[in-house]
Amino acid sequence: MVEPSTAAFAPAAIDTHAVATPAEHKPAWSILRKPLILGRKTYGEVTHDICSLLDRKPTAAWWGAFFVAASVLGIGIASVTYLIATGVGVWGLNNTVGWAFDITNFVFWIGIGHAGTLISAILFLFRQRWRTSVNRSAEAMTIFAVICAGLFPIIHTGRPWFAYWLIPYPNTRGPLWVNFRSPLVWDMFAIACYFTISLVFWYVGLIPDLATLRDRTKSKIKKAIYSFFSLGWEGSTRTWHRYEKLYLLLAGLATPLVVSVHTIVSWDFATSIIPGWHTTILPPYFVAGAVFSGFAMVLTLMLITRKVMALEDYITLYHIEQMCKIIIATGGMVALAYMTELFVAYYSGNEYERFTFINRALGPYAWTYWTMVSCNVLVPQFFWFKKIRTNVTAVFILSIFINIGMWFERFVIVMTSLTRDYLPASWAGFTPTLLDIGTLMGSFGLFFTLFLLFARFLPMIAIGEVKAVLSYGVHPKGENA
């Protein structure tokens, strides 16, 4: 039985605006374990470090980033408005290739979200205490990624104003129900479920910190808002106890989602009849890829955040290294999946299947395939080297490559399989239009805009949780080593 780590939730956040620990009691480093938080922080310093980010006026860097993100979002809004006003034809799709950028983006963003859930739920259950520094941001990333992902199934339809017909609800049309055999309906359930649980999980984790903010703030409006959302948090042992039970349960609930959501998304393809889609390997392959891409995205975001927000003490090189190691592991799984796919295609004796995979690697879209392979199989190998793992710039660049590679992986699966399927007479290509690119950019704009707003209005690091790991790596008796 997993005993919830009571230590994970350290002393109450109720009066932390006062310096709680005298300076002479600062902990000493242990030689056995590396500390998770650098700088020998006290509880008060932690609270101050994180909350003061929200008190200060936004920096020029924030404004600059926000301006860029919002502008790109603007392009996205314009593209989607034009799309809805004109028709799906403004994308480069055709009779043969019915999905390309739209569903690629959808699968990509869903995958990105997975790292957040993995960090917050699975790593929590596995008592990976280093997660505390990144879990809040990673969960926020999950929610924003799911929002981005969820947009695409809606806007990719020919008549988005009827997209709600995918929801089974009692209606006056008979009632006419949805087709429960369709993976798109399963998708709808999976994503709705995923979004709801992720949101609740994130919100529950936020409650103690919201209470801290409530207690610190002097603005009446802020106080009212924080009071409302902190649900009357009082920081008593009983509250903490119940809170921790709830958190544990939610972590348990969220854990299967890490596997189920991308499995269901992969069924969109796996249950179809199209060679290149119709493979049983897709669910594990998608999940591994999702975690892989998710961690790459967490890295990208965290490396920017720790620099811009001066959180180097909280998100340390140790954290970065840990995430790099996960990327090596999941990257290996992805590489194995690529090879298995090729082998199965060869071994199946199915001529269509065989051709599809040869065509991916050697056909007119071979460059997308090799972009995918280089980014997802070769790039993670750099992380075997500690020098690279601890070089922030290198990690940042490599993480971007993995993000690109994983987008291409989805593109290769979705698009190249469709371009050349059964009847050669109906083979066709795909060329993206400006609107395809605009919509893809717009989704990144939306993601970063939401993330920047999050960084301004909510604590980016779980204060309560971090306090619990301050003693990690510290000599138990507080003696200097």
Add this chain to the structure above:
Amino acid sequence: MYFRGNLFQFSAVLNNKKDCVRGCFQHDMDGRPPITEGSRLKDADCGNMNHEDQHNTTNAHTPAGIDRRSFLKLAGFSFASACLAGCEKGRVEKAIPFLIQPEEITPGLAYWYATTCAGCNAGCGVMAKCIDGRPIKLEGNPAHPLSRGGLCAVGQASLLGLYDSHRLKNPLRNGRETTWDQLDGEMMKELETIRRNGGAVRFLTSTLTSPTTRAMISTFLRGFQNAKHVQYDAISYSAILDAHKVTHGERLLPRYRFDQAEVIVSFDADFLGNWFSPVEFTKGYRAGRTLEGDPPRCSFHAHFESRLSLTGSNADERLCVSPAEMYESLKRLAELLAVRSGKPLAVHATLSPAVETKVSALADRLWKARGKSLVICGMNNRHGQLLVNAINDMLDNYGRTVDIARPSYQYAGNDAELEVLLREIRSGTVTALFVAEANPVYDLPDGAVLREALKKIPLVVSFAERVDETADCARFVCPTPHALETWIDHEPAEGVVAISQPTIPPLRNSRPLIESLAAWMGIKESALDLIQREWERTVFTRQAAETSFTKFWNKTLETGYAEVQPKVQSSTACDYAALAAALASSHPPAVADSDYTLILFPSLTMLDGRHAHNPWLHELPDPITKIVWDNVASVSRTTAEKLGVKEGDVLRIEANGSMIEMPTHIQPGQHDGVVAVALGYGRKGTDRFTNIGPSWLQARPTVAPGELVGKNAAHFVHFLNGHLSYLIGKVSLQATGTKYTLAKTQEYDLQREPNLFGKQTSERRRLIQETTLAAYAMDRSAGSFHREPLDSMWPEDHKYLGYRWGMVIDLNACTGCSACVMACQAENNIPVVGKDEVRRNREMSWIRIDRYYDEDNGTFSVAHQPMLCQHCAHAPCETVCPVLATVHNEEGLNQQIYNRCVGTRYCANNCPYKVRRFNWFQYRHGDEMHKMVLNPDVTVRDRGVMEKCSFCIQRIQLAKIEAKRDGRPLQDGDVQPACVQSCPAQAIVFGDMNDPNSEVSKRMKDPRYYRVLEELGVHPAVGYMTLVRNRDKKTEVPHG
């Protein structure tokens, strides 16, 4: 199925303009006095009054300010005034039929009128389907002796021309609109002057198959001292007629009986494409290749050509030779047969040994099939045609496969007379030129010179539907009606006479040619009167079945045609002495293997250019190249490499001082020494199609600014030995370096997968089951794909207790002509999406014809495979639709429910046949006029929804309703989807698979039956039948 009764009266009225102007059909021919609007209004009013009086006392609730009586009065008055306003309008601009409903016509019900197709000169019999007073579909008339139920794509599309908003609204005088009265007044004065001064009057037309029109013209011209009627055809067959004048003493075009021929050798005659009577020929060709009996009946067809034609793509043995070699082969064939038959014919040919062997084998084959063989030649060259006549005579084919006793009148143009006329025009000796159904400025060589010359002629009168290139130079332009809104007669072949009857009041202020001529002769008679008078005099007398002319006329109207006594009996003896003399005085085309040769051929859709304003035809993929909205310069791959051009690169073609620049198309199966260009493009006014597709940010116009649809290559046509020649030697080809985007509906041409590893061979996909006749004769299931027994975990969840619809397509019969594609377009309201959308692979046609090339052991083959929704029993599209917008019905139809569709396109992705079509935009259905052609029985789809073949469910429902009304079970053949009905080769059969006696069930039991992608286990309801080529066993193509 057809409502033929009472057509005469109804149709007769239509032509009566006085009634037509009211926009409603009144039946004063029935003898009843027409009901006037006034009297009708009075009746209605009285009715109201009586009704009011009875209930006046009970009317307690009166709305403020107006009582019920006043309301009804006002309402009645408004309605009546609306009616009056509608009726009093001078002319019908927007035809709103049935403001006052004729009693015989039920709104929404289809009425069928037998008439004659005017898409080309072949004169196929058609049934025009009219709903609410508008013709909306043309179908082949199954009883017609020539076309026997088939109708080609061009014929079907000719319907759209009726609703062309660019047709002339009024007669023109010097380019300005005028009235008929004014025009007539001035014309009579002009004609009087000419008559007095003895000026030269020339009447230039294309071949007129209408006896009345020919008679009217000759009567009209009789009034002048120096007058002549010249007929010419832009795609000329004159050499065939002239050769027969030499050999058989009569200038005639024989009728070819392909059904009687066991060995067919064609020298570049595209008789399945558009060689003068393609529907008739396709029917005959098909009849000779039914594979019935033992040994299986299948003619042998050898085809010499340099380009790849539709006919060549169907040939059993296709000899891809240079034009010079083809000519030599023809000579050698004549030489070899002359030796065998001992006929006095001295020709000598030099051939390469490879071709020599094949030609002598053909000569053997032909000789063995004496009297049951047929040699034809598509070259408009007298020398060549003389040889063909000699060959057919030596083979004893005259009177058997070549019928000159009942010749064809479909094309009778005389190039020699045309040449004389052109000389006269250029020298300025013509005083008055009348041009009808012809566009010489566009389609003759030296069009520019001709245009200048026409301007110098004092009086040029053009009879045309629009201001075409020739009408542009005319002083008077007389708008002529579309064939579907006028009376006209036809005699497409000796002894076959037919009527075209109007199916709609004229939409324009047009006047038939014969009415105009009559008016200028001072006769105020309608076209109907003129035709009836002519028929009573010349046609009625040639038949014995009916004693009363009215009865004969009515019967002809009802059936659409009549067979009468043939007029001439020609001798069948070939005059070899005359032949030898004529051979000596004529020359073969001047082409040599050392140069590039330009081959001009009529486009399969535009023909000679007459359909250039028809967007349906522009968007119909060429059956061979699959290119839409353009004509191209086709060259072989080797030639393209030599010239350094790729697909779409603009090529400059120069010869004899003429030049043209057009996009290259790399055509497999073409000879290296030729470049082939289709005629019929680059017509004036086709820039109207610039914005035919959807307009959005990255949309490209269908026609580039300042350009036209395609390029006109007619200026390369030249006279050789007094005949229009379409072969141009000594051509120089040069890459211009410019790129051009072509739009194609098929991008990959092979059944084989591309060699991505660079291997020599690659997998050939199991799409087209084909075998050779030799193999088939031994084993009826020869060529069949190996089938693994299929296990399915899917329950048989459909019981199909009643009907279960299915279709079988015989690949052996299908020629790839694309008539079905056009039939579907017209029947199912398929929008025209423009070149850019096709380029983006978003064409909307529900049925397409997949055309595959295959090169195996040096044999180049082409296969055509119609592909449409396969209505799978285990349909992959049905399971994936999240909203149940595509479902299976109890009769096996895969149905698309447009208003439920949200447009996820998952179904289309999951369709292994890729036959689903998505409405990427709100596609326009043409302008206001074009919308009149829409079939009211078929929903016009909105943007964002998926669509696909429905097996013409509207026809299934109609047939069921009719059967139920008549209290009978549905018979096999009662339901004919549009594609099935139109197919000239009857390659498609549709019916109930649950009925063991239906044609479909019978064909499903045939060993040739197979289903495409059967191994996927989707259980398609559409099956195919093996393509059997009349080849030796050894050339059979192995399957992958």
